[in-house]
Amino acid sequence: MKNTIRSLFLGLAALITFAHAAANDDPGAVAAAFGSALLNGDADTAISHMQIITPEESEQLKKEMGEAEYQKTVNQLTQELKNMIVSEAANIQKTLKEKGGKIHVSAGNVTYTNAKKTEAKVVVTVTGERKDGATAGLNSQTFSLRKTPQGWKVTPN
Numbered sequence: 001m002k003n004t005i006r007s008l009f010l011g012l013a014a015l016i017t018f019a020h021a022a023a024n025d026d027p028g029a030v031a032a033a034f035g036s037a038l039l040n041g042d043a044d045t046a047i048s049h050m051q052i053i054t055p056e057e058s059e060q061l062k063k064e065m066g067e068a069e070y071q072k073t074v075n076q077l078t079q080e081l082k083n084m085i086v087s088e089a090a091n092i093q094k095t096l097k098e099k100g101g102k103i104h105v106s107a108g109n110v111t112y113t114n115a116k117k118t119e120a121k122v123v124v125t126v127t128g129e130r131k132d133g134a135t136a137g138l139n140s141q142t143f144s145l146r147k148t149p150q151g152w153k154v155t156p157n
Contacts, residue, residue, distance in 0.1 A: 027145040028107035030152040031122040034143065035105040039126070041089025043082035051146060051153035100131040103138070118147040 030049055037045035053061075062070045096103060108123040126139045145152045 025151070026110075027120040027147075027152040028110045028122050030145060031124050031143045031154065032105050032107040034154050035107075035124040035126065035141070038085060039089060039092055039103055039105060041086045041093070043085040046085055047078065047081065049154050051148055051155050102129045103127070104129065104135075113144075120145045120152070 034049040104127045106125050111121045113119045121142055121144055123140055123142050127135050128138045129135045144155050144157050146155045
């Protein structure tokens with residue numbers, strides 16, 4: 001059971017690894033786009049900005065599970081992730097509509113975490129704006145990113 005759960009999670013991660021997004025050389029822009037996509041329920045865009053598992057780990061899983069089972073698992077877990085993103089965003093959007101507010105997402109400075117500048121951390125801040133124009137910081141989240149051949153991708157911390 002433990003191996004099955006691990007395999008399911010890693011299978012989803014493998015799909016996310018290979019999701020193609022427009023290459024972007026700005027980790028701050030990618031982190032902000034990822035945060036905006038999550039808040040807006042744009043699951044496809046959010047997933048395209050993620051890398052949870054490396055290509056090497058993905059290949060290992062394919063060997064262990066077989067290609068067909070691997071793809072089936074990836075598809076199932078991707079759909080579950082999409083449903084979760086859409087559901088959470090719907091709750092946020094409902095609250096905003098009820099209160100007449102808006103949310104803004106912005107990225108702070110990029111901090112590179114290795115000498116090659118292929119890994120970085122970016123603080124993304126969500127700011128709420130009420131009907132009367134007053135603003136308040138709602139949440140800040142630090143995202144870790146890694147430069148891949150497809151551009152910068154959000155990775156697990």
